[in-house]
Amino acid sequence: MRLGFNFTLGDTYDMAQRLIAEGHIDYCEFLIDNFFCVDPDELAKAFDCPVGLHIMYSKFLEADRPTLVDFAARLRDYIDALNPIYVSDHILRFSHEGRAFFHLGEIDYAAEYESVRDKVVQWQEIVGQRIHFENYPSIMDGGLEAPAFFERLMKETGAGVLFDASNAVCAHRNCGTPFEAWRNVIAKAQHFHVAGYRQSLIEPFISLDTHAEALAPDTLAFLRNFRSVFDKPGATMTYERDDQIEFDDIVVDLKALRDLFGQPEETRHDLALTA
Amino acid sequence: MTLLSLPSRTDRDLYPALMSPQLNAKYPADHKAFVRIDVSLRIYWHTLFDICPELLELSGPDGMSIFRPFMAWAEEKKLAFDWSYYLWVYVWLRQSPFKERLLADDKYLRSIMAASAARWAILDRGRSRGIVIGCADTADLVIGWKCRNVRLGREIELIEPEEPLPAPSDLFGYFTLPSFELDIFPGWQSLAR
Numbered sequence A: 001m002r003l004g005f006n007f008t009l010g011d012t013y014d015m016a017q018r019l020i021a022e023g024h025i026d027y028c029e030f031l032i033d034n035f036f037c038v039d040p041d042e043l044a045k046a047f048d049c050p051v052g053l054h055i056m057y058s059k060f061l062e063a064d065r066p067t068l069v070d071f072a073a074r075l076r077d078y079i080d081a082l083n084p085i086y087v088s089d090h091i092l093r094f095s096h097e098g099r100a101f102f103h104l105g106e107i108d109y110a111a112e113y114e115s116v117r118d119k120v121v122q123w124q125e126i127v128g129q130r131i132h133f134e135n136y137p138s139i140m141d142g143g144l145e146a147p148a149f150f151e152r153l154m155k156e157t158g159a160g161v162l163f164d165a166s167n168a169v170c171a172h173r174n175c176g177t178p179f180e181a182w183r184n185v186i187a188k189a190q191h192f193h194v195a196g197y198r199q200s201l202i203e204p205f206i207s208l209d210t211h212a213e214a215l216a217p218d219t220l221a222f223l224r225n226f227r228s229v230f231d232k233p234g235a236t237m238t239y240e241r242d243d244q245i246e247f248d249d250i251v252v253d254l255k256a257l258r259d260l261f262g263q264p265e266e267t268r269h270d271l272a273l274t275a
Numbered sequence B: 001m002t003l004l005s006l007p008s009r010t011d012r013d014l015y016p017a018l019m020s021p022q023l024n025a026k027y028p029a030d031h032k033a034f035v036r037i038d039v040s041l042r043i044y045w046h047t048l049f050d051i052c053p054e055l056l057e058l059s060g061p062d063g064m065s066i067f068r069p070f071m072a073w074a075e076e077k078k079l080a081f082d083w084s085y086y087l088w089v090y091v092w093l094r095q096s097p098f099k100e101r102l103l104a105d106d107k108y109l110r111s112i113m114a115a116s117a118a119r120w121a122i123l124d125r126g127r128s129r130g131i132v133i134g135c136a137d138t139a140d141l142v143i144g145w146k147c148r149n150v151r152l153g154r155e156i157e158l159i160e161p162e163e164p165l166p167a168p169s170d171l172f173g174y175f176t177l178p179s180f181e182l183d184i185f186p187g188w189q190s191l192a193r
Ligand SMILES: [Fe+2]
Pocket: A054, A090, A134
């Protein structure tokens, strides 16, 4: 399992560099549309490691085709310059009746399957690339339908799933989606996310995907119990941290992930070659 | 847990309430749906007051005397809650009982214009590099620049032009910049709702 860190804006640049230099991570995941005004070649030189691309605001379920074509044209420049390990996006609602959510919405997996599937097919075709779609940290009971939705989506569109393990932990805590229900999705997925979560301020408590805390014991237990389903040649896991960004705390979590998964084969192979 | 008459199986059932304190109040407080809506509403609150904390001097520490009536007004007007979110708060404040105190100190307007410029620079995915925001209440301009370098974030600039631009015809106006240079004035665009 290769480990990575999410790079969303310049203020964590030095820290990401240090994580690479000290061997805590093997790649960086760019929140790529935050950098659409940075020259692709400059971005390609930013880190001396492989990169993954994570799209935040394509809004491909809501945007019209010309907007998506223009977005994809710019994305393409970065794909060509950075040759990423993967390109990922989100199955999310950004607005309702033209009004923006500030806390993004989960789709209705049963009622919206066909229309989402068609949009996924179109979006991959416009980008000209297989895309890995991330699962949502479900709160409401509709989240019980997420595993079957993603399984079917992969089968019918050729898309991948960027499986966020702690989002699945939140969904498990909030609506009881069993970890076991994700087994086939995890087995087919190559790319993963993991992060901390916290509880809501008021009761009945719900768990929120906040990216601001240490990995929770139940997240680590989930990874441990499904270790062999997660780990596979080429697999990546991005540790996401967007708040309370303390180097030492992050290293503690990355070390826990290294202990769990071991050194990635790719690195071992490289070491064997140079030894 | 109280039985709920409103549909609340999926997140989608709650979409209209996610930006509506009034609709939130229709859900029993001991129900998960209430908490989920509350989580959403808190983000609208924090997006406003964490970025423009001086507004709390007007409202009092919980912000509610601004937040609740503004959100109700925004619902009536069907505001899109795009990057101009903060500017609309100013529009509302200007016709509220807070008007006099608001206009007595230009720090409120400066903070609000900077917040909207920053939000544009973070969230806009069009090809423009920068946005210039102007207001009929000041000759100053605020510019938001998108991230232009891997080591930087977005940047906000306050400009006091030697020769002021004509005032926008509405309270606020804006125009966007195709390069990282303020070298054009194509005229003011009005805010979209
Ligand atoms: Fe994500």
